[in-house]
Amino acid sequence: xxxxxxxxxxxxxxxxxxxxxxxxxxxPEVEDTIALGMHANSKEAIQYAEAFTGxxxxxxxxxxxxxxxxxxx
Ligand SMILES: [Zn+2]
Numbered sequence: 001x002x003x004x005x006x007x008x009x010x011x012x013x014x015x016x017x018x019x020x021x022x023x024x025x026x027x028p029e030v031e032d033t034i035a036l037g038m039h040a041n042s043k044e045a046i047q048y049a050e051a052f053t054g055x056x057x058x059x060x061x062x063x064x065x066x067x068x069x070x071x072x073x
Contacts, residue, residue: 002038003068005045007058009034016059019045024064042068 007017008028019042020027027033036052039045042060049058 002040005036005039005042006033007036007045007049008032011057012059014059016057017049017055018061019049019058019064020061021064021068024061024067026061026063 003021005019005021006027007019009017009032010028012018018026018028019036020033021042036045036049039048042065046058046060050056
């Protein structure tokens with residue numbers, strides 16, 4: 001199942017862009033988000049983000065991962 005992913009254009013305390021899915025408690029303000037499109041999981045979304053931006057400082061949001069992917073792991 002594909003999920004819409006986006007990332008926070010502002011970096012977190014570790015200098016990473018957090019990648020989120022919708023309905024996340026920790027999701028940033030809409031104006032701070034960059035869409036990544038539909039992906040099977042956050043790992044794929046991050047790979048896409050790295051290719052799309054040329055940056056490598058992306059990190060999956062633990063909250064989203066727990067909600068969406070833990071049961072699939
Ligand atoms: Zn999140």
